[in-house]
Structure formats: C-alpha cells, structure tokens
Amino acid sequence: MKTIKGPGIFLAQFAGDEAPFNSLPSIAKWAADLGYKGIQIPTWDGRLFDLKLAATSDAYVDEIKGIVADAGVEITELSTHLQGQLVAVHPAYDKMFDGFAPESVHNNPKARTEWAVDQLKMAAKASRNFGINVHATFSGALLWPYMYPWPQRPAGLVEMGFKELADRWIPILNVFDEQGVDVCYEIHPGEDLHDGITFERFREATGNHSRVNMLYDPSHYMLQQLDYLDHIDIYHEFLKMFHVKDAEFNPNGRGGVYGGYSGWVERPGRFRSLGDGQIDFSAIFSKLTQYDYDGWAVMEWECCLKHPEQGAAEGAPFIADHIIRVTEKAFDDFADSGVDEDTNRQILGL
Helix, strand or coil: CCCCEEEEEECCCCCCCCCCCCCHHHHHHHHHHCCCCEEEEECCCCCCCCHHHHHHCHHHHHHHHHHHHHHCCEEEEEEEHHHHHCCCECHHHHHHHHHHCCHHHCCCHHHHHHHHHHHHHHHHHHHHHCCCCEEEECCCECCHHHCCCCCCCCCCHHHHHHHHHHHHHHHHHHHHHHHCCEEEEECCCCCCCCCHHHHHHHHHHCCCCCCEEEEECHHHHHHHCCCHHHHHHHHHHHEEEEEECEEEECCCCCCCCCHHHCCCCCCCEEEECCCCCCCCHHHHHHHHHHCCCCCEEEECCCCCCCCHHHHHHHHHHHHHHHCCCCCCCCCCHHHCCCCCHHHHHHHCCC
C-alpha cells in the first residue's frame, strides 16, 4: 500500500488582484503558511502562470520550480479546466463560454476550439517539463442540453455526440501520450463526462485510449446522488487525481437534484467547506489507500456560506488528519508462529 500525498490546494478559487493572491510567489507562501505541501495551478490565470513559456522555456520552468520551492511547496498538477471546456461547446453556451477565451476568438467558435486544443497540447508539454505525469481538465460538452430525454432524443444522437467528442480529443490525447502524461477528466455536471456511464462511453469512443483517466471529486457525485464509494471500487484503476471537496444534499417537497434554478444557498444540493457537508471522507481515504492511490489529495474550495480564507485555513488540517500513513506490517504479526512449509503440510494433513 501507498500513502496519499498532501495536503494540496487548487489555487483557482483563490487567485485575485489583491496580495497575497495576485502572484505565484505570494500565493504559494500563503498556502505553505496554512500547512499545504502542494499547489495545483490553473494554467489560464496569467497572474500566476504562463502556459506557453512553461511549454517552451526550460529557464521559465526552472524559475517556477525555484519560486514554489522557496515558498515551501511543490506543484501537484497543472489544470486546464477552462480550456478543456472549450474543446467542445454546444452553441447554446457560446456566449457564456466565450469569456473563457481571449477576445481575439470571441464570436468565432471554430477559432475558439482551435485555441483550446492548442492550449491542451501546450499543457501536455508543460506537465512533462515539470516532471508531472497527470493533468486536470474538463471534457467539454456537446450533449449536455439533451441530458434529460424529453423530448425523446433522436436515435444515434448520443453515439454521434461521443464520436465527435472523441474525434476532437484523440489528437490531444496522443500528444499527452507522447509526453507520458495522463489526462484526468473531472467528472462533472455540465460536461459530457459527468458520471461513470458517460466516462465509459467516452473511453470506448476513443478506442479505450490509455491516457483517458479520471479526476475524482465526490462532491459532484453527492449532488447527482451517485454512490461515490462504489464508484471507487468500480473505477479505481482510472482514478489518478483527487479533489477533496465537500457537499450536502437536502431534498424537500419543493426541490431535489435539479434545484429549480435556485441560487446556491437555496439549492437542496450545495457545495460546502471541508467538514461542513455530508461526504464520508474517512471512507474515501480508506478506499483510495486500499487501492494504492499514491497521488495528491488536493482541496478544491467551493462553499456558498463560508469565507474562502476560513475554508482554506481549515482545509489543510482536515486533509492531513484524513491521510492514512500506511502500515508496513500486519497488525497480528505478534502472533506469527513462524511455521514452515513442512508444518503447514502437517496442519493440512498432507
């Protein structure tokens, strides 16, 4: 068995224009001072990171390595969640998702997709340059508007959607393969990969591409009412990354999974700070340890009630307390009788 690494923190929800959140040196030191050992970097945030330089400049990579080392942390993974979203966008979302891309490709879906694909390919090279063999992203979605089958979906629509999604991703996956990096899709509502069934559809459409893996985040399963512990039993070989994020689901006579277009505070399903929700993290850490997950446990903070800085301060000790230092011997070794093969044969009457 292996010991999970951590605690780590995803910086995306904390980056801002005010110190210490407006530069990599200061935000890395802030995270280290809270007790985090690793930082997951959002590659789209120019205040913290330059993806193109990370993919092309050894000097820049060395500079970033020095910055995080001086702060007392290390880079857990790089993330292209926003760019991955733009690999596949249904036209209904064009206006909203344009904000994830540079103005030069706004109102031009084809150019926006090409930009996103280029970003992902650079991220593969950047991850390799940092010596990181896993990468976090979203799949994007062509089928999400048709998630609920009313009106009845035309025959072949789902298959066509996953074929197109795979066709867009396979060239990207091949670049990641060349760099020796696994693509870990966060399984997330709003993405075509939003549960185990859709993950399997996508893998099959890519010809079971070896670089197709998962970022495990139980909060998204809680809000779907999917069994997040059984999910580990089923898909543990594909779980290469882990977001530690809490959630709660409190349905009532007025609202359930879909939430009635309510804001986050009023929704029956809500993301919460670590320890404030309903997710059984003791069981999750136990199962991941059982299956030899040796990646990072990275807090992704999202909560509609608590201040992010309080959530961050509480998150590091919460994760540290749940990491299981694996044992190197069996608990009953004290009772080992030290018998040999001959004795075992006698015991069995052979």
